[in-house]
Amino acid sequence: MEQRRVREFFRGLRSPLVLDGGMGTQLAERGWHPPMLPEEMCLHMPQAVLEVHRGYVASGAAVIETNSFGGSVRKLSLKGLGDRAEELARRSAELARRAAGDQVLVAGSVGPSGDMLKPLGDMSFQEAVMSFEPQVRGLVEGGADLILVETMLDLKEAKAAVEAVKRVREDMPFVVSFTFDRDGRTVSGDSPEAAAIWAEAVGAIGVGANCGLGPRGYVEVVRRLAGAASLPVWVYPNAGVPSAGDYLGPQEFAEGCAALLEAGASVIGGCCGTTPEHVKALAAMAANRSLAATDAAGGLRLCGRSKVFSFGPGLPLGIIGERINVSRKSPIREQVGLYRYGAVKEEARSQALAGASVIDVNVGLPEIDQVRAMREAVWAVESAAPLPISLDSDDLGVLEAGLREAAGVPLINSVTAKEEQLRLGMRLAMRYGAALTVLLIDHRGILEDGLERARIAERVLEAAREEGFPGSRIVFDPLTLTLGSGEANGLETLRAVREVVALGGLTSLGISNVSHGLPARGLLNRSFLAMAMGAGLDMVICNPLDRELMGIVKACDALRGRDKGLSCFMAFGADWCDVPSGGALGALKAKQPEGGAVGGSKAPDGEVHLSPLAAKVLDGDEEGALGEARRLIDLEGPLGVISDHLVPALDEVGRRYETGEFFLPQLIEAAQAASAVCALAEEELLREGSSASRGTVVLATVEGDLHDLGKNVVATVLKSHGYRVVDLGKDVKAERIVEAALREGAQVVGLSALMTSTVPRMKEVIEETHRRGCGFKVIVGGAAVSPWYARSIGADGMSYDAVGAC
Numbered sequence: 001m002e003q004r005r006v007r008e009f010f011r012g013l014r015s016p017l018v019l020d021g022g023m024g025t026q027l028a029e030r031g032w033h034p035p036m037l038p039e040e041m042c043l044h045m046p047q048a049v050l051e052v053h054r055g056y057v058a059s060g061a062a063v064i065e066t067n068s069f070g071g072s073v074r075k076l077s078l079k080g081l082g083d084r085a086e087e088l089a090r091r092s093a094e095l096a097r098r099a100a101g102d103q104v105l106v107a108g109s110v111g112p113s114g115d116m117l118k119p120l121g122d123m124s125f126q127e128a129v130m131s132f133e134p135q136v137r138g139l140v141e142g143g144a145d146l147i148l149v150e151t152m153l154d155l156k157e158a159k160a161a162v163e164a165v166k167r168v169r170e171d172m173p174f175v176v177s178f179t180f181d182r183d184g185r186t187v188s189g190d191s192p193e194a195a196a197i198w199a200e201a202v203g204a205i206g207v208g209a210n211c212g213l214g215p216r217g218y219v220e221v222v223r224r225l226a227g228a229a230s231l232p233v234w235v236y237p238n239a240g241v242p243s244a245g246d247y248l249g250p251q252e253f254a255e256g257c258a259a260l261l262e263a264g265a266s267v268i269g270g271c272c273g274t275t276p277e278h279v280k281a282l283a284a285m286a287a288n289r290s291l292a293a294t295d296a297a298g299g300l301r302l303c304g305r306s307k308v309f310s311f312g313p314g315l316p317l318g319i320i321g322e323r324i325n326v327s328r329k330s331p332i333r334e335q336v337g338l339y340r341y342g343a344v345k346e347e348a349r350s351q352a353l354a355g356a357s358v359i360d361v362n363v364g365l366p367e368i369d370q371v372r373a374m375r376e377a378v379w380a381v382e383s384a385a386p387l388p389i390s391l392d393s394d395d396l397g398v399l400e401a402g403l404r405e406a407a408g409v410p411l412i413n414s415v416t417a418k419e420e421q422l423r424l425g426m427r428l429a430m431r432y433g434a435a436l437t438v439l440l441i442d443h444r445g446i447l448e449d450g451l452e453r454a455r456i457a458e459r460v461l462e463a464a465r466e467e468g469f470p471g472s473r474i475v476f477d478p479l480t481l482t483l484g485s486g487e488a489n490g491l492e493t494l495r496a497v498r499e500v501v502a503l504g505g506l507t508s509l510g511i512s513n514v515s516h517g518l519p520a521r522g523l524l525n526r527s528f529l530a531m532a533m534g535a536g537l538d539m540v541i542c543n544p545l546d547r548e549l550m551g552i553v554k555a556c557d558a559l560r561g562r563d564k565g566l567s568c569f570m571a572f573g574a575d576w577c578d579v580p581s582g583g584a585l586g587a588l589k590a591k592q593p594e595g596g597a598v599g600g601s602k603a604p605d606g607e608v609h610l611s612p613l614a615a616k617v618l619d620g621d622e623e624g625a626l627g628e629a630r631r632l633i634d635l636e637g638p639l640g641v642i643s644d645h646l647v648p649a650l651d652e653v654g655r656r657y658e659t660g661e662f663f664l665p666q667l668i669e670a671a672q673a674a675s676a677v678c679a680l681a682e683e684e685l686l687r688e689g690s691s692a693s694r695g696t697v698v699l700a701t702v703e704g705d706l707h708d709l710g711k712n713v714v715a716t717v718l719k720s721h722g723y724r725v726v727d728l729g730k731d732v733k734a735e736r737i738v739e740a741a742l743r744e745g746a747q748v749v750g751l752s753a754l755m756t757s758t759v760p761r762m763k764e765v766i767e768e769t770h771r772r773g774c775g776f777k778v779i780v781g782g783a784a785v786s787p788w789y790a791r792s793i794g795a796d797g798m799s800y801d802a803v804g805a806c
């Protein structure tokens with residue numbers, strides 16, 4: 001179907017549409033088995049793939065998916081097929097097309113690449129795009145009607161896949177579907193709202209949830225997706241939990257899916273464990289139903305990975321925290337100049353705590369590579385605060401670097417209304433799914449008259465209509481000029497604000513310029529802010545750590561009817577009145593978090609009290625942690641640093657991860673900080689260590705397990721006690737371990753495992769040593785290993801910690 005018609009079709013959808021079901025099990029029934037990849041069936045057994053598609057069409061599917069899920073270059077490269085990505089995808093689309101005919105739509109499936117994007121993994125955004133591009137090209141050439149980017153675990157990888165779609169064909173319709181966990185987030189911590197808002201902003205024709213925990217597990221997720229964006233919601237759950245293996249039958253599955261339709265789904269199908277019978281039951285259940293009415297919020301919405309903020313009439317003033325800016329002399333300027341970001345994280349955290357809704361990032365130092373700095377600063381901010389980001393630069397290349405890295409819907413700050421810049425800015429915002437701040441300044445420069453500035457906004461809205469960019473995603477900045485250079489400057493800006501508001505536009509201002517060159521700057525700034533809020537201002541760029549200013553924001557929001565139930569003011573006011581002596585403002589200043597650091601010994605009652613080193617590890621602050629560790633090693637020794645600071649910190653990280661306070665990004669950041677401290681401790685231990693040789697130990701973390709921090713500590717301690725250690729690393733197969741031990745003439749093999757799912761791999765190693773009649777001993781350890789378990793698998797020794805291993 002022609003791209004435009006596909007879009008119209010989904011926009012006009014009034015009754016549920018049925019998507020097909022699982023592919024893998026259907027292929028297995030027709031002769032597929034590993035190590036062949038399912039995608040290779042399109043080349044080697046095309047008839048079998050055709051049969052699966054035809055089975056689903058006959059069962060009532062109105063959309064079928066191509067057999068190309070794992071067809072990215074990176075995924076295929078694992079089997080040496082990377083250079084055939086385009087061909088495989090094209091073949092898969094041709095087969096689906098043949099089975100679909102004209103009446104059924106073909107969705108080109110694009111699953112995750114299997115690697116994580118930086119900073120969580122090693123893949124750059126560009127590499128991810130290049131890995132998806134040939135796959136998408138093949139699908140388009142083979143006749144897919146739309147692309148279905150699916151099972152995404154990270155919003156950034158989804159962003160890269162969408163970029164690949166747009167590069168191949170700008171107007172290709174696409175849907176983005178995520179896999180949400182039991183707690184309603186993706187593994188990377190993306191919320192359904194963030195996924196839906198971003199999908200809408202980037203121009204998807206649908207947003208979805210697939211795989212997961214069965215139909216019932218997705219009811220709430222579907223409700224949240226449908227409530228966050230005016231897009232059709234696709235949902236195609238597993239027939240149950242794959243690892244449990246007990247799948248729902250067709251009827252039960254269809255009944256579960258009825259609740260998904262009621263929650264707001266428009267397109268419904270099946271993932272793992274579903275068959276043509278499931279799809280048949282779904283089609284029967286969905287027949288004669290119409291789509292449930294959903295009510296997605298309007299207005300401007302920005303989001304980070306998890307936090308969504310709405311701005312506009314009737315809503316509280318949006319606070320854009322301005323402190324991450326290199327234009328002033330500060331630790332941020334010094335550090336960003338060296339591509340270091342500890343201070344950036346610190347500021348992001350403290351501004352978030354102080355009530356910012358958006359964090360502005362400006363790395364515009366002329367002497368540095370600003371593209372790199374913007375990319376890395378965005379990573380730093382995201383690791384410290386889940387808020388939306390405002391990308392602050394006048395260089396479109398730097399803005400694009402930030403847009404690629406920011407998970408969620410960021411704000412571009414800013415472009416002028418000069419024709420070319422404006423249009424380029426809008427296209428960038430559409431390409432990546434962002435909002436755009438437009439300064440009301442055009443080829444004539446800054447106009448004194450506020451009304452004239454507002455006329456520029458009218459022309460901007462006209463250009464937006466031409467570009468197809470929603471006016472609701474534009475924020476107008478009418479410019480603040482200093483009162484010192486013209487006494488009407490303040491009034492003209494306020495007039496421009498009022499006029500833009502009357503046009504239905506959103507407004508934002510930086511306020512501090514009003515007092516430039518004048519005394520009592522704070523007084524003027526705050527008074528100006530109060531007046532601008534009275535004129536209808538929606539957002540302000542300011543310092544959220546200025547509590548007096550924040551007090552005015554809360555009070556004005558309450559007074560102008562933008563604080564429902566006065567809840568924000570009441571919460572803020574309670575704090576404000578809590579004054580022992582010396583005036584309210586003074587007391588509030590005293591209560592402010594200094595520098596905003598979390599953790600440390602100031603943890604509230606009931607929480608674990610962590611040392612400063614542990615707190616730095618928890619914050620993922622590698623530089624800070626190293627600084628603390630250097631100081632402590634002299635006092636407590638390297639082993640003391642590990643056992644008394646690192647292990648408690650990582651235990652707390654594990655606890656927070658388990659309770660959903662932390663997600664994978666924080667887990668990885670903390671692990672990186674801990675690794676750096678471990679390496680430092682190792683240097684120290686080895687310096688202290690003995691030089692006598694007590695024998696050879698081969699060490700490894702078992703297959704499937706990537707946790708190697710503990711194993712590294714064990715290696716260091718053994719070395720320092722005079723053993724020769726051959727460290728095989730992590731994720732090591734049983735045969736490799738045994739072969740290495742034989743080759744190295746080891747007396748002992750040491751195995752580490754941290755997950756309940758990987759502990760059984762230890763048994764495999766021991767069985768392999770018995771099978772080969774090896775003479776060495778095997779000792780085991782790691783948080784998930786108990787003495788009982790060690791005995792039961794025939795291990796020769798077990799230790800809870802590194803010293804015990806000696």
Ligand code: B1M
Binds near residue numbers: 651707
């Ligand atoms: Co992950 N992880 N992790 N993780 N991680 C745990 C283990 C977890 C308990 C967190 C939680 O949910 N509470 C959980 C496992 C749940 C379970 O199976 N029951 C978990 C999970 C679920 C995951 C992922 C699946 C998350 C995801 O992707 N959704 C994923 C799995 C990846 C994989 O392995 N396939 C994952 C990933 C990661 C990171 C990569 C981000 C990172 C590891 C980085 C790295 O190691 N390079 C990480 C981390 C850091 C942790 C926690 C927070 C900390 C582990 C650690 O390093 N502890 C951990 C929670 C926790 O343990 N509190 C968690 C410090 C270290 C010094 O202690 O390793 O126990 P430990 O070693 C000690 C002793 O055990 C002993 O001596 C050491 C020093 O005293 N010891 C031995 C260890 N090996 C020994 C061998 C011996 C003798 C003693 O003889 C040979």
